[in-house]
């Protein structure tokens with residue numbers, strides 16, 4: 001009973017406590033709401049100032065970049081810019097990864113009025129045309145990317161020999177061309193050379209000599225040819241399928257052609273090095289991408305170093321390894 005009597009005052013206390021607690025919760029809630037609302041009302045201007053700051057930083061950063069403007073529709077007429085009678089030709093059916101850098105490098109060392117033609121398979125043309133730089137050169141009229149229609153094929157060396165010894169190919173695809181630089185995926189011209197390709201235009205055929213006193217510097221892997229002379233030969237001679245390579249076949253005929261001027265090993269010591277070493281040529285043909293190299297040019301470590309120091313671009317087309325990868329006691333001959 002006493003306990004029951006004492007309950008009301010005790011009981012009222014929890015009640016008033018409860019009311020106070022409720023009030024406090026409400027006040028806290030109200031303040032929180034107020035704060036949230038105040039904060040929320042500030043956010044847009046906060047956002048804006050962050051945006052302004054970012055824009056400022058961006059503008060500052062952009063200011064430091066060199067201006068780059070790509071004109072996808074060059075106004076310069078390719079007929080004026082390039083000389084239709086000069087073409088550098090690369091035929092390659094395999095989508096080799098170095099084709100793009102090699103083509104771009106060659107464009108930078110061959111005189112600027114030369115146009116370039118790349119003839120390949122669907123696969124190799126696709127791989128070359130994926131690059132932004134080659135797309136630009138193609139749009140600019142500097143580079144032609146071609147998949148020949150059937151029955152032409154460029155899948156094997158023999159296919160290419162047949163193509164290059166067929167008069168129809170020159171009439172249909174190189175009709176305006178008089179000078180053709182023929183290079184392969186394992187040929188390179190050296191930026192350090194003091195000579196220009198145009199120095200050789202008076203030859204009907206100039207390539208790499210096979211020996212020091214070769215009467216005909218005719219190796220065709222990196223060679224300059226005069227198309228009117230090539231067509232003259234094809235006008236009365238045809239190559240049998242599956243016989244000698246096209247450069248040897250042309251060589252036998254062009255050296256006896258009245259009036260034709262061919263480079264000889266003795267006088268032509270600059271254009272291209274393949275079998276016979278000489279100093280500072282305009283370019284190299286590293287046969288079969290370095291798999292089938294001539295001893296005279298590559299075996300001696302001193303000559304090898306001289307070649308690579310003079311023409312570092314060779315690294316683009318040849319497999320390389322570091323000197324320190326060699327075995328101990330190696331005589332450094334390849």
Ligand SMILES: *[C@@H]1O[C@H](CO)[C@@H](O)[C@H](O)[C@H]1NC(C)=O
Nearest residue numbers: 082083084085086113198201
């Ligand atoms: C093209 O180049 C050849 C050889 O350098 C030159 O004789 C000829 O005049 C040039 N053609 C044009 C249209 O510039």
Ligand SMILES: *[C@@H]1O[C@H](CO)[C@@H](O)[C@H](O)[C@H]1NC(C)=O
Nearest residue numbers: 121122123147148149150153
């Ligand atoms: C190459 O592509 C063309 C057109 O896309 C196609 O007609 C042709 O059959 C293709 N050739 C090969 C060998 O895949």
Ligand SMILES: *[C@@H]1O[C@H](CO)[C@@H](O)[C@H](O)[C@H]1NC(C)=O
Nearest residue numbers: 151153159162239240241242
């Ligand atoms: C040589 O091969 C081509 C196909 O590339 C063929 O059209 C031609 O008839 C062949 N020539 C001879 C003499 O067999």
